[in-house]
Amino acid sequence: MAKTAAPESRQPAEMRIGSVSVPINRGNASAFVPAEQIYIHPSQGYLEKLAFAVSRNLPALLIGETGVGKTLAVRYLAWQTNNGLRRVNLNGATTVDEFLGKMLINEQGTYWVNGVLVDAMQAGDWILLDEINACLPEIAFCLHSLLDDDRMVVLMEYDGRIVRPHPNFRLFASMNPSEEGRYGGTKMLNEALLDRFPVVIRMDYLSEDEEVQAVMAQSGNRDEDVVRRMVRAAIDVRAAVRNEKVFGSFSTRRVIDWARMALAYDVRESARFAVLSKLSSYDAETVQDIVDNYF
Amino acid sequence: MSTTTSSPETTARQVEARRLRLENLLQIASRNFDLRVGFDRHDRVGRGEILIAAEPAEAAAADYVRLKGAALHLLAHSMAETVRWAHEAVAEEEAGQPHFLRLWHALEDARLENAMIRRWPGMRRAFDARLLPELGGSLLRIAPVNQQVETGLYFLGRGFGDGQFSPAVGRALAEAREAIVAAASGETPQASLEAMRRIYPIVGGLLRRAAARRTPLPPASDAAEAAEENEPGRVSRPEKREGPPDIDMSDERVAVGGLGQRHELPEWWRPGSMPWFERGLGTKDVHPSAVRSDVQTIIRPSAGDESAYQAIWREVRREAGYLEMRLTSMLREAAYLRYGGRFRSGKLHTAKLWKQRLGVYRLFERPVDAGRSTAFSLLVDESASMKGQDKYRLAAKTAILLGEALDRLEIPLEIIGYTTAEFEARAAMRLGLTPAHAYRTTRCSALEHRIYKRFDEPFRAVRHRLADLQPRHNNWDEESLLFAFRRIQSRVERTRVILVISDGQPNGDADHLIAAARAVENLGCKVIGVGIGADYVRQIYRNAIVVADFRQMAEELLRLLARELTASGRGARRSRVLLGPVDHLPAPRPAAG
Numbered sequence: 065m066a067k068t069a070a071p072e073s074r075q076p077a078e079m080r081i082g083s084v085s086v087p088i089n090r091g092n093a094s095a096f097v098p099a100e101q102i103y104i105h106p107s108q109g110y111l112e113k114l115a116f117a118v119s120r121n122l123p124a125l126l127i128g129e130t131g132v133g134k135t136l137a138v139r140y141l142a143w144q145t146n147n148g149l150r151r152v153n154l155n156g157a158t159t160v161d162e163f164l165g166k167m168l169i170n171e172q173g174t175y176w177v178n179g180v181l182v183d184a185m186q187a188g189d190w191i192l193l194d195e196i197n198a199c200l201p202e203i204a205f206c207l208h209s210l211l212d213d214d215r216m217v218v219l220m221e222y223d224g225r226i227v228r229p230h231p232n233f234r235l236f237a238s239m240n241p242s243e244e245g246r247y248g249g250t251k252m253l254n255e256a257l258l259d260r261f262p263v264v265i266r267m268d269y270l271s272e273d274e275e276v277q278a279v280m281a282q283s284g285n286r287d288e289d290v291v292r293r294m295v296r297a298a299i300d301v302r303a304a305v306r307n308e309k310v311f312g313s314f315s316t317r318r319v320i321d322w323a324r325m326a327l328a329y330d331v332r333e334s335a336r337f338a339v340l341s342k343l344s345s346y347d348a349e350t351v352q353d354i355v356d357n358y359f
Numbered sequence: 360m361s362t363t364t365s366s367p368e369t370t371a372r373q374v375e376a377r378r379l380r381l382e383n384l385l386q387i388a389s390r391n392f393d394l395r396v397g398f399d400r401h402d403r404v405g406r407g408e409i410l411i412a413a414e415p416a417e418a419a420a421a422d423y424v425r426l427k428g429a430a431l432h433l434l435a436h437s438m439a440e441t442v443r444w445a446h447e448a449v450a451e452e453e454a455g456q457p458h459f460l461r462l463w464h465a466l467e468d469a470r471l472e473n474a475m476i477r478r479w480p481g482m483r484r485a486f487d488a489r490l491l492p493e494l495g496g497s498l499l500r501i502a503p504v505n506q507q508v509e510t511g512l513y514f515l516g517r518g519f520g521d522g523q524f525s526p527a528v529g530r531a532l533a534e535a536r537e538a539i540v541a542a543a544s545g546e547t548p549q550a551s552l553e554a555m556r557r558i559y560p561i562v563g564g565l566l567r568r569a570a571a572r573r574t575p576l577p578p579a580s581d582a583a584e585a586a587e588e589n590e591p592g593r594v595s596r597p598e599k600r601e602g603p604p605d606i607d608m609s610d611e612r613v614a615v616g617g618l619g620q621r622h623e624l625p626e627w628w629r630p631g632s633m634p635w636f637e638r639g640l641g642t643k644d645v646h647p648s649a650v651r652s653d654v655q656t657i658i659r660p661s662a663g664d665e666s667a668y669q670a671i672w673r674e675v676r677r678e679a680g681y682l683e684m685r686l687t688s689m690l691r692e693a694a695y696l697r698y699g700g701r702f703r704s705g706k707l708h709t710a711k712l713w714k715q716r717l718g719v720y721r722l723f724e725r726p727v728d729a730g731r732s733t734a735f736s737l738l739v740d741e742s743a744s745m746k747g748q749d750k751y752r753l754a755a756k757t758a759i760l761l762g763e764a765l766d767r768l769e770i771p772l773e774i775i776g777y778t779t780a781e782f783e784a785r786a787a788m789r790l791g792l793t794p795a796h797a798y799r800t801t802r803c804s805a806l807e808h809r810i811y812k813r814f815d816e817p818f819r820a821v822r823h824r825l826a827d828l829q830p831r832h833n834n835w836d837e838e839s840l841l842f843a844f845r846r847i848q849s850r851v852e853r854t855r856v857i858l859v860i861s862d863g864q865p866n867g868d869a870d871h872l873i874a875a876a877r878a879v880e881n882l883g884c885k886v887i888g889v890g891i892g893a894d895y896v897r898q899i900y901r902n903a904i905v906v907a908d909f910r911q912m913a914e915e916l917l918r919l920l921a922r923e924l925t926a927s928g929r930g931a932r933r934s935r936v937l938l939g940p941v942d943h944l945p946a947p948r949p950a951a952g
Contacts, residue, residue: 159726167707169720174707221706293480300387307392308654309383346652353384353427357479 079144081105082112086119086145089232094148096189103133103140104278106270111137117263118145118234123211125196125258126238128267131315133278134238137267138192147232148189152180154199163203164219176222181210185217188230196237197253204257210235211260237261272299275316283323290331293358294319300354310347314339331359371647373419374398379655381430385409388431388479389438396430404437428489431482435471444548448555456559457570458505463555465509469516469543470551486517504528504569508562516543527565535561640868644801646790651805653842660776660809663823668759671826675756678913679763685917686768686924698724733924734771734814734852736843737761740861741778741809742834750891754860755828756909757889758811760916761858762825766818770924771852774811777839778831779804783866800867802835808842814850836865837875840886844879855884856923859900862891873899887919 078085105111110126114137117124126134135151142149152163165179184191193199193207210217216228239253258264270278275295276288285291301314318339325334335355340348382396391407398418399410411429413421436442445460452459476483502510507524511532516539524532532539535558542554698706705723714722737758745751758774765772779786779802786803787793811824840859847855857879865872876886876899888900889912896903904919906912 161706166704167723168704169707169715169722173715174712303390304383304387307386308657309387309392311654349380350383350387353380354387355481356427356484357384357388357481359481 081115082109084112084115084119086115086141088144089146092146092148092188092232094187094189096148096150097146098139098143098149101136101140101143102278102281103136104270104274104281106133106267106274108268110265110267111141113263113265114138114141114236117236121231121234122262123235123237123260124263124265125261126236126265126267127241128238129269129315130240130313131317132267132269133316134267135192135194138190138236138238142190147234148184148187149192150180150184150189151192151194153194154196154203158199158203160200160202160206161221164206164217165222167221176219182217182219182227185210185227185229185233188232190232190234190236193235193237195239196257197239201254204254207257208260211257269299269302270316272296275319278316279319279323283320283327285323285327290326291319291323294322294326294331297351297355297358300357301351304350304354310343310350312343312347314351318342332356335359368644368647370415370419372650374415375647375650377418377423377426379652381411381427384427385430385434389434394437402429402433404433404442409433409437422488424485424488428482428485428487431475431485432468432472432489435475439467439471439474439548441467441471441548444552447552451556451559456563457566458509459555459559461505461509462512462559462562463552465512466516466539466542466555466558467548467551469513470545470548472517473543474546504565508532508566512539512558515539518543528562531562531565638869640800640870642800643867643871644798646786646792646801646803648790649786649802649805653845656806656808656842658807658809660811660824661827663821663826665823667826668823671752671755671759675760675763675909675913678909679760682760682764682913682917682920683767686764686920697727699727700725732852733854733856734773734847734850735761735765735923736773736775736847736855736857738839738843738857738859738861739774739776739828740834740836740859741776741828741831742862742864742866743782743830743832744834744862744864745891746830750862751828751830753891753906753909753912755825757860757912757916758825758828759822760913762812762818762822764920771814771850772812772818773814773843773846774825775839775843775846776809776811776828777834777836777842778807779833779835779866780807781832783833802838802867804832806835806838806842807831808839814846833866834861834864835867836861837872840872840875840879844882844884847884848882854923857884857886858889858919859886859896860889860891861896862893864893864895865899869895869899876900885923889915 076088077090078087080086103111114124114126116122118141126137128134139149152158161179163179163181165177165182167174168177169175178186181191183189196204206217210229216226219225219227269275272292272295275298276292279291279295280286280288283291298314298316298319301310304310305313322334322338325338328334329337332355335352339355340352343351378396378398382394385396386392386394393407395408397408397410398413398415400412400414401410402412403410409430411418411426411433413426413429418426441464448460448463451463472482472486476486504525504527507528508531511524511528515532515536518540538554538558538561542551542558545551545554698708700723701721702723702725703720705725708722708724711719711722739754739758741751745754762772762774781804783799783802783804787798787801790803792798792801792803809827811828812818812821836859840857843857847857876888879886880901885902886900888896888903890896890903890905892907894903894905896905904915906915
């Protein structure tokens with residue numbers, strides 16, 4: 065049975081996050097609108113700052129350790145505001161062709177195929193450039209004109225045409241911090257590119273209470289005491305990582321995996337498969353001791 | 360490189376592994392990452408140090424959970440700073456309340472463990488493992504009264520229920536149960552001390568009566584003297600532990616480092632007079648106390664001094680500018696993204712479009728590697744032998760020259776200084792491996808790696824650190840080469856080059872270094888030895904340059920960089936860096952005996 069849509073007049077025209085209002089894109093039929101998202105609002109106000117960037121049409125850069133919820137924050141906002149979201153994972157081999165577009169050929173002659181960026185710009189979807197500090201410098205430079213006040217890209221490979229973004233188009237980028245050299249393949253972000261992001265949000269892990277709520281919501285594990293102990297173990301490991309006692313990470317994502325597995329198996333046994341097996345044997349010993357402290 | 364082990368060494372390695380694991384655990388739990396943990400004859404909690412009572416064999420073989428329980432118990436005392444309140448308990452005891460200190464300690468043990476378990480529930484297992492073998496079961500009832508009370512306080516405090524005490528002790532403990540339980544769930548040592556003052560009157564009568572029944576013992580020192588009077592020579596006094604012999608550090612052996620620090624050189628080192636280069640010595644050993652993981656060998660370099668850096672910079676500025684200019688002009692052409700090949704997709708090569716009429720559709724090009732993808736690791740020998748002829752200063756200049764030039768060209772570079780934590784001969788003597796020269800293939804001292812610049816650090820932010828580059832102790836090049844290799848391996852750049860600046864005088868058997876260099880090269884990483892003042896490096900590295908002064912170094916570096924940066928990926932990987940003859944270098948000396 066088809067779901068009856070609520071009368072348009074009853075739907076709110078905008079959503080409010082803190083002091084910021086973000087318009088809801090009613091009637092958007094993009095196939096890229098994310099499905100329902102569970103998101104615990106962090107007390108640090110990241111979401112509000114992200115909403116601020118959206119409301120003012122400003123590109124935003126999110127920096128944070130793996131699994132702190134950078135992508136989720138953007139996806140949640142896209143879902144709430146009914147905007148399509150395209151996510152591009154950049155890597156050292158992503159070329160400008162894949163990004164802007166390329167000429168192809170068939171029996172009739174040559175034809176142009178838009179890349180993911182141009183496609184999103186024309187469709188009015190949001191785009192999230194994941195791991196922007198792993199991309200080739202060529203891609204970074206072609207973003208400059210889009211991030212500048214000009215807000216356009218020139219398709220030099222095609223016919224030199226200028227593509228300007230749809231009013232609903234928004235650009236987000238995310239990256240793991242490259243300062244500590246723990247994420248292979250990343251490098252320091254070019255200052256010129258960094259300078260072109262008016263909003264840069266450094267995301268930290270959620271507070272203990274928030275992370276407990278997030279893990280419970282996303283893993284389905286309702287045993288708050290167990291989940292809290294898992295989160296505390298993760299916090300201990302993160303402190304060890306910061307002090308170079310353990311190499312690796314213990315993201316919220318990893319805690320969620322652990323909590324989910326603990327629904328079916330013993331907590332310590334679950335830790336072996338969801339946490340310890342991802343670490344080197346030396347690190348695993350240390351993390352095992354931390355887990356044993358709590359369970 | 361091979362490492363042989365004997366049984367005592369295996370034990371020592373296991374002890375060290377456990378010590379490190381416990382140290383990690385305690386540091387993480389306490390969030391005090393400077394805390395040191397070790398094993399000793401007695402438990403001890405000091406400032407920034409926890410010593411666990413365990414003999415080496417015991418520490419290696421003991422149940423780990425039990426050992427962990429002991430360590431966590433001491434950590435609890437350390438975190439609560441129990442010792443700060445002990446003097447009050449001592450005062451109570453001296454005021455006529457026998458055993459007050461030990462009784463309070465037992466209550467405090469229970470309180471601390473409860474507090475730890477509230478915070479870390481899993482620790483209960485470790486604390487119980489520590490405790491259970493010592494419970495003694497029904498033997499408790501025949502133990503001295505004070506020991507029964509002490510155990511009872513701990514038992515009730517921890518919530519173990521009643522032990523099998525003598526009837527009188529059992530009755531007293533039952534009377535004090537509520538106060539004990541309340542005290543053991545308190546938050547501070549002061550609270551348990553106050554509680555003990557309330558509990559003591561309940562058990563104090565028992566203790567005084569028991570004390571009155573026994574003849575008071577003289578203090579331990581008096582007893583020892585008395586025994587010696589009766590039986591001279593029979594008293595076992597603690598033997599004076601043999602340490603390393605005193606080493607004369609005369610002023611003649613004092614040198615001044617790059618920052619003006621006084622650097623003491625021991626007597627076995629004669630600056631510039633005793634190079635050694637030995638081969639065929641055989642198997643290499645690593646003393647268990649010197650085994651460290653890569654992370655543990657990393658020493659944070661000092662922030663450095665601006666004026667010291669500028670002094671060196673002034674000497675290299677001209678060469679650095681020249682090097683950068685030449686490299687820039689060479690790389691400019693290669694820096695553009697190039698396209699090539701014949702593909703069915705990619706970037707259309709419009710000049711070939713006419714071929715479409717002939718049914719040829721491979722008209723596209725794709726990016727080709729322009730040869731820019733190179734990462735460098737500069738490994739600088741910081742051994743004491745680098746002091747002779749100011750070789751370390753030449754190494755510092757080279758590091759600065761490379762750092763400045765490569766930084767401007769955005770070419771990844773890491774600069775690592777390598778040495779040992781102390782002089783090998785001193786370490787060998789300390790460990791009882793004498794005569795030290797007989798153990799010259801045994802590494803007795805831990806490695807130290809000072810990372811002056813990481814790959815991801817901008818050179819300008821860290822360049823002052825290089826002013827601190829100076830001769831320190833010894834060098835085991837093969838292990839440091841592998842350390843640098845493991846770090847550069849994680850880079851995405853296709854070509855990886857390790858430059859080793861050394862005077863070619865590695866500790867131990869040079870064959871190990873030769874084998875390590877070959878292994879690294881076989882794994883796709885180029886190793887280039889840069890010899891200062893001696894051409895031993897030519898016997899070690901397939902690619903080697905030897906220089907005598909800075910000007911020559913700059914010229915060689917330019918040739919080397921030009922070759923690596925412009926020809927990488929174009930069949931130059933196994934090329935040999937050619938050299939002109941260097942006539943004025945000293946001839947190799949025979950191996951030192």
